[in-house]
């Protein structure tokens with residue numbers, strides 16, 4: 289694995305160059321090794337695009353299990369759910385905040401969620417995103433990203449994980465950390481990292497495989513490759529990870 293490109297920006301010429309066999313093998317190898325170590329990740333329920341958007345908005349910086357609980361709380365509190373989110377849109381911000389209290393930043397998310405549902409209704413004419421299925425992936429993502437609180441990561445989750453089933457990689461803080469430690473692409477923000485990682489994704493990977501890949505990276509980020517003290521000695525990716533080799537080298541130097 290080359291480490292020298294870690295902090296070098298990629299020029300447009302480099303971005304257009306065909307992949308070398310080593311580059312083309314990077315993501316499939318990561319995928320195979322993680323699949324062998326963790327087995328198939330448990331994937332979340334398949335939802336319509338609007339329900340996925342609500343889930344993704346609530347999920348930022350919140351553990352998946354906690355977000356799933358909150359989705360159920362939201363449905364119970366307002367007798368709402370897929371195909372029927374109007375009661376949440378019409379509730380007060382205080383009521384929404386109470387129902388989603390277990391996520392991080394509930395005040396901000398309650399405000400954003402209500403505004404988002406109202407704005408979608410105003411633009412579409414009803415509270416549904418089913419019309420998005422008619423559009424190209426880039427157009428759907430640009431449309432979603434015009435709403436406050438909906439960035440690259442959320443738009444990728446909506447197009448890939450929902451019934452839209454389009455190719456995209458949702459790069460959250462966990463995914464970004466693992467990709468950077470593995471030096472899969474030059475270091476950059478989440479949006480640029482997604483663009484660069486998508487160049488490494490084999491043509492044959494569909495949305496289901498990309499979701500599985502995301503699930504494996506999440507599992508890895510929460511199990512061995514945590515924010516603090518990654519457990520590199522046990523890691524199935526150690527042989528291809530410059531950061532892991534460096535971490536273990538430092539441990540040997542300090543005699544731990």
Ligand code: SF4
Nearest residue numbers: 513518520523529532
């Ligand atoms: S070797 Fe260490 S830093 Fe690299 S992916 Fe594994 S746990 Fe993360």
